Amino acid sequence: MRFRVNESCVGCLACVRVCPSQAIAVEGEVVRIVDESCIRAGACVPACPHDAIDAVGDLLEALALAERGEAAMVLSVEADVHFHPHAPEQVVNACHEAGFPMVHRGVIGDELVAEEYRRLLSVPRSRTMIRSTCTVVVEKIRHDYPGLVPYLAPVKTPIEAETEYLRAIHGRALPIVYVGVCVAEGSGSVDAVLTFRELEELLRRRGVSIGSQAPYFSRIPGVRQRYLSTPGGLPLPVLDLEPQTSLRFRKVRGIGALEVIARAVLVDNVDLGFVDLLPCEGCLDHPLLGPREELYRRRRIAQAHEPPRSPVPVVDPTVSVLVGTRFEGVRNGRELAAGEIASVIEQIGLAPTGAHWDCGACGYPTCERFARAFLRGRATYRQCPPYQERRATDARREAAVDELTGLSTYRVLRDRLAQEIARSHRSQEPCGVLFLDLDGFKDLNDRAGHSAGNRLLAAVGRELRRVVRATDVAARYGGDEFVVVLGGTGREGVLHVGELVRASVERVSRSVGLDERAVTASIGAVSYDPVTRWPDDPLETADRALYRAKAEGGNRVIFADADGEDPTQILSLQR
Structure with missing residues (x-):
């Protein structure tokens, strides 16, 4: 899964200002997304006022697997919201008819991960642990905060855990298609990733209509009831700590909080306990699912379709799945020389006080951060208001x-x-x-x-x-x-x-x-x-x-x- 700039792009650079991974390159009038640097946060999609950024999955691969009729599909629970008012049963039946004999809802992965977190958090710890269920957070830390990598919880993402579980049951060769909004989750562990819009296109090409499906399951459905987990993979007992001002649990939202966390952990040696860090308010708040102002509407729909909790565990204990993992930092190319950074800042100019402007209008918190992005081809002087004002002043002076x-x-x-x-x-x-x-x-x-x-x-x-x-x-x-x-x-x-x-x-x-x-x-x-x-x-x-x-x-x-x-x-x- 990747994000792509389409022909509607006018070079307004709104996407550059919000990208948390500096993955958008600006080459003259051409704007493109660098896949190697993109962490699939999706912030660029709603930020673009021209609908010039598309989320592109593996539609052709998924179509080929559907034609063979052997692949399993993991359909995330957010599908209930996207396809509303169609019933979840109708959506699952349509996927069966399109060529997927097994359709799972991602609950097993959440349960496996939740059990691993329950085990980790039951052991007294004297250092910070950062939630790692969200690939966006993990990739941001690996790329930009390598010092925090040892503090990531050594747990796979729910979709990775579920693919391991399904292949342990049905064989390692089982092809799996993941459909959801958090497109980064499926990368590397499944055979194809689709957005919900691409699933609609797949059904259309396969001649399947959701509205014509029966409002009840035509086959025995995959596990839908939860026992221990909450959507996203945390165990319910951990979230019970949230209302308390506990030193063991901190709920943090927004990728920008990593700057504060890094300072606290790496510089000030503060033990933050377990940090429940997500870039947004869960997958229902993901940019691909719709405007943020509709979050509570989406939550209401999701809650209406959520089945009651199971009184017993829903994971087969006889299936052995390794849920633990380890993370490593990512090297981000050559180190920039101080002279290179200084030359960019010299072009920008200094504030009347003699200090850097550091106004943040370019999308970067400091002029130095902007200079680094500029030297890596991830920013342009067009983003910098002080530079543009200086150019305008020079132009007026030259004209006068x-x-x-x-x-x-x-x-x-x-x-x-x-x-x-x-x-x-x-x-x-x-x-x-x-x-x-x-x-x-x-x-x-x-x-x-x-x-x-x-x-x-x-x-x-x-x-x-x-x-x-x-x-x-x-x-x-x-x-x-x-x-x-x-x-x-x-x-x-x-x-x-x-x-x-x-x-x-x-x-x-x-x-x-x-x-x-x-x-x-x-x-x-x-x-x-x-x-x-x-x-x-x-x-x-x-x-x-x-x-x-x-x-x-x-x-x-x-x-x-x-x-x-x-x-x-x-x-x-x-x-």
Whole structure:
């Protein structure tokens, strides 16, 4: 049994955030589940808002076994809930008709395991023991908490115990099909595993209808009554300890509790007694059985179909079955270097306090855990809000600030110019525009190379930022062209700033190690009048004045007046 990402996946990564075993790999836009790492918890199924994850069993193998008519089926008791309102008798009869001469309900496995737990817990112990009936818990411990492996109860899962029991009676070659929601339980011990939906498909392909079956058993049924066990394999006397605040018994739900248990047992040396640990509230709470909010409805249905307890043991004492087992840890690949982890965290960035963000929004409790998952291909920066916020900030900055000169970009210039004109209309104060182009810049590039040209552009940017006010905007228009927007500035102010800019650019050549006046500036200037609303386009008018300044030899400021088509030369300096 495995989980598979289907074609409905849109890469939202909801599954990655809830996977308790980091078994979901993200490769670009492709999301896939790594079978070797998956512990079959099933948390990804309800977490996916696009129904893009399927539980896939061994339908073809089960169909082949049904056609041969020799296999036994272990149908978990949760089938009573899934197939409701059909009676359990009808479901079992349908399985018989489909080709399974023996249909058992998993009770024998629970009884065998419960007896082993009763024996273990009857012996006084001085150390923690963790329930091992759930394969999800066992696999999580083996993969991520190997230090807790010796504390696992050395007991097989109920389905493993039942398969041993059935094969001890009917021969080791007996093929067995397991049908249930906790798909991890049957892995390795049976010949095929099916979900309830796949059982429906098997019955359909075999031409069997549940609704047409008799409401009573057509054959002698397998054991349904319990004597010692509860669903899942614990003995009833152990659960009687639950209402008491006993140091011998602790009921814990949720796979995340392993972090606390590991700390208590391995670091603080606390004896927790018997830890009844499950990832959910039993199999009726399993994600494959339906929404969690329907748990109590499912429990009511299951209780309605539960037969009364047997007054005598239901397991044949003459059948010898080894229920004990031992567990070993799993090696999770190469150890990650501290430098690799640090490089990922550096990409994420630190919080304003200088510490890791550790916000948990990515699905991992710490940035270090996220970095480890990222380096193993189990996570992506798309999950990390601080990283995405940093990228968005950088993108906004790149869109607003020219990287070479540190000035505003054309996009910002366009918006700020529109804002200044609107403000001018409200306040009835003029605003000004300077449009400048560097004289001799092309010759400099040809003679000294683009590196020298870039140094000069950066120096011009610094000078413009120094000359203009904080309330004004200086922008790189493109190439070696620059624009300055001056708020609340009339003709005289525009001319004054224009001359400051011209003189500053002239000094720039010396500051970057070039010949004096190697590069100068031609500047077109204009003042927008909110009364006459001239010019219609201040930027275009300043550009025409700039070309006049270039035509007249450069290194000068030309101011465009409204009383004539030709700009009026205000300042013409030849040096």
